[in-house]
Amino acid sequence: MTARLPARDAIVATAEESIARGSRSFALASRLFDRPTRQRAWLLYAWCRRCDDLADGQDHGHDAEWLSAGDAEARLAEILAKTRAALAGEIVGDPAFDALRIVAAETAMPPALPAEHIAGFALDAAGWRPQTEADLLRYCWHVAGVVGCMMAVVMGVAPADRDTLDRATDLGIAFQLANIARDVAEDHHAGRCYLPVEWLAEAEIDPANLLDRRYRSHVAVLTGRLAAMAERYEASARVGAARLPFRSRWAVLAAAGIYGGIARIVAAEGAGALDHRVTTSGTGKAAAVLRALGEAFSTPPPATREGLWTRP
Numbered sequence: 059m060t061a062r063l064p065a066r067d068a069i070v071a072t073a074e075e076s077i078a079r080g081s082r083s084f085a086l087a088s089r090l091f092d093r094p095t096r097q098r099a100w101l102l103y104a105w106c107r108r109c110d111d112l113a114d115g116q117d118h119g120h121d122a123e124w125l126s127a128g129d130a131e132a133r134l135a136e137i138l139a140k141t142r143a144a145l146a147g148e149i150v151g152d153p154a155f156d157a158l159r160i161v162a163a164e165t166a167m168p169p170a171l172p173a174e175h176i177a178g179f180a181l182d183a184a185g186w187r188p189q190t191e192a193d194l195l196r197y198c199w200h201v202a203g204v205v206g207c208m209m210a211v212v213m214g215v216a217p218a219d220r221d222t223l224d225r226a227t228d229l230g231i232a233f234q235l236a237n238i239a240r241d242v243a244e245d246h247h248a249g250r251c252y253l254p255v256e257w258l259a260e261a262e263i264d265p266a267n268l269l270d271r272r273y274r275s276h277v278a279v280l281t282g283r284l285a286a287m288a289e290r291y292e293a294s295a296r297v298g299a300a301r302l303p304f305r306s307r308w309a310v311l312a313a314a315g316i317y318g319g320i321a322r323i324v325a326a327e328g329a330g331a332l333d334h335r336v337t338t339s340g341t342g343k344a345a346a347v348l349r350a351l352g353e354a355f356s357t358p359p360p361a362t363r364e365g366l367w368t369r370p
Contacts, residue, residue: 225298
């Protein structure tokens with residue numbers, strides 16, 4: 059008996075619920091897309107969110123479980139198997155992976171891009187830590203930069219338009235740098251650290267005692283360094299956003315404003331940002347959306363990609 063395809067509308071509805079639960083910021087920005095792009099963005103998000111949750115034993119980014127090395131490897135194998143099936147056009151039976159099946163078919167998504175994203179989960183499963191700034195940026199590419207690249211494909215950017223895809227990658231990297239700067243304390247409590255080992259050595263910070271009060275000002279310098287890097291990547295991404303259709307441009311600029319705001323708050327608060335999770339208020343998000351509307355009508359300042367990390 060031939061398996062019955064899950065209804066697209068039902069999978070889209072599940073994906074919409076996933077983004078609403080997993081990221082209020084992205085959910086808000088996604089509302090600015092035209093309907094077909096909005097639905098495909100939800101479908102892609104659902105797959106990314108499900109992979110992240112499986113890899114970390116979470117539910118929409120919350121309530122992480124402790125995973126043994128064997129558990130982590132088994133979950134990574136599940137992600138790989140289900141993703142390969144989805145990209146082959148097979149019915150997976152997991153709404154998030156069937157979401158990938160749909161969006162990949164509708165956009166001719168290059169299969170190499172989801173594979174690059176999964177490589178980031180493999181790094182975490184192996185207990186990897188960045189030794190250098192280049193390592194950090196490579197990790198940012200896998201876990202977020204490639205998502206920006208896939209989102210650009212969803213928005214209609216051709217795979218041959220390398221510069222625009224590079225700038226879409228830059229936005230994902232900017233988002234991840236902001237996340238890392240914000241989550242230093244949270245990651246430390248979870249036994250992770252994404253600050254490069256060479257940075258910690260230069261600042262004479264003991265990684266095992268990262269949150270010790272004697273290191274607070276030094277750690278704040280490093281989170282400020284991450285925020286400054288995020289700003290450069292965001293500026294590059296804004297140049298690429300100007301090439302998108304109007305509603306996509308507005309959505310991307312809104313997301314950039316919201317996440318860029320997180321990095322800027324972390325930098326402004328310094329050591330104080332280690333005491334709580336920096337967030338953007340509902341009022342702040344609304345202001346970012348309105349500001350992005352004005353930016354969508356204007357030409358962004360020129361921003362070269364010279365010196366920025368470039369994807370493979």
